[in-house]
Structures are given as C-alpha cells and as structure tokens.
Amino acid sequence: MWQALHDELEELGFTVLAIAMDGAEGARPWIEAADPSYPCLVDNDHHVADLYGLVNVPQAVWIDESGRIVRGPETAGATDGFRRMDRSRFTMPEEAIEERKRVRERYLEAIRDWAHEGARSSHLPDPAALAASLKPADPAIAEAHARFRLGRHLARHGREQEAQAQFALAVQLHPDSWNIWRQTAGKDERGLASGEAFWARVDALGDRPYYAPVDTGKTPGRS
Numbered sequence: 001m002w003q004a005l006h007d008e009l010e011e012l013g014f015t016v017l018a019i020a021m022d023g024a025e026g027a028r029p030w031i032e033a034a035d036p037s038y039p040c041l042v043d044n045d046h047h048v049a050d051l052y053g054l055v056n057v058p059q060a061v062w063i064d065e066s067g068r069i070v071r072g073p074e075t076a077g078a079t080d081g082f083r084r085m086d087r088s089r090f091t092m093p094e095e096a097i098e099e100r101k102r103v104r105e106r107y108l109e110a111i112r113d114w115a116h117e118g119a120r121s122s123h124l125p126d127p128a129a130l131a132a133s134l135k136p137a138d139p140a141i142a143e144a145h146a147r148f149r150l151g152r153h154l155a156r157h158g159r160e161q162e163a164q165a166q167f168a169l170a171v172q173l174h175p176d177s178w179n180i181w182r183q184t185a186g187k188d189e190r191g192l193a194s195g196e197a198f199w200a201r202v203d204a205l206g207d208r209p210y211y212a213p214v215d216t217g218k219t220p221g222r223s
Helices: 004-014 023-036 047-052 082-085 094-119 127-133 138-154 160-173 177-186 194-201
Strands: 016-019 040-041 059-063 069-075
Touching: 004 094, 016 023, 023 040, 023 194, 047 138, 069 127, 082 094, 138 177, 160 177
Parallel strands: 016 040
Antiparallel strands: 059 069
C-alpha cells in the first residue's frame, strides 16, 4: 500500500520513508519482496523508536517539507482485528477484514489530503494536541532504550547471556514497547516473533489495544 501511495503522491513532493525496527537479515526479505522505490532503512538499535516514541509497527510520524513534525507517532492504518483470528486455521472473520480495509483507507485518505492541502489539511492537530503527543520519554523508557542498545552491543560481541539480561530489563522497564519485545523474543522459521509467547502477551492486554486507534478527523472533498 505504501508503494502505491508513494507513486500517487510523489509529484506533490510526498515520499514514504520506511524504517525497519529489526536487523538487516530480518528486514531484507520483506524489503526485497516489496521492491520499493522509496527509501527503506534498517534501525538495528531502535534509535528512531527512541527519538520519536515509537512502540510498534506499523506506526507513522508525519513530517512536512521544513522538517517539522505535524502529526505525532500513531498507528498507521492497522487494527486489532487480528486478535479475532481463528488461530487453528489462521482465518479472520469477514467483518474484521472489512474493518481493517476501512481503517486503512481512511488513514491513507488523510495522508492524501495532507499531501494536497499542506498546512490547510483538517487532519493536522492543533498545537496543543500535537505537543501532547510529543512528550519526552519518562526516565524508565529512556533507560529501557539505553539497556536495549547495550544488549545489542553485548550480543554483537558474543556476550549473549549478558545481552539477554539487558533485554529482559528493557522489556520490564518499557512493557508497552512491542518493538523492544519483538526484537528480543524468540523467532520462528520466518524470523518472526509470532509464536505462543506473542499470543500470550497479546491476550494479556485484555481490553487494552495492541494498535491504538487513531482519529484522523474528517476528510473534506477535493476538487
């Protein structure tokens, strides 16, 4: 979907910048399969997640041509419909699939409106709401990212046991970060942390969302 959006809006000066919160080998198959014409980066140590307060994928931050954030970190067109999946058959109810399509298209339409209307777009929050979405990380979250990066450093130097101890502390300090948990958890044959531990963690959320819903506001018609 991002390639199609990039192609549609590129002439307006819009581009997608995709950043994988993963190692190069984990991200490579997905990037090669997508064959994107927009830039794709790999953030092994989650510097971008730390700087922008990202906790999951897909999330997005809208940045204008002057380099100013105009919408803070948010879920990028995803829903919690996957939680209704029949895990024995890996199928989802039709209504969950349709809801996901509607949410995704609503989010993409908001981006289209911003690309066309710029600062006049009704999808840009007011300054107070934007400031609230860009609060600096509290000390526990800052420490979690530091311990995650320390764990990455230790792992690169063959000190796996010490690395795992740092990763465990990072997850404990920042339990809302699925990015940190996902990169430090066990992986399946596809390189994904999507086994029993993942589902147990999702189920433990209870009524809390995995993907926080986003209010994009209304979409005015464009001539």
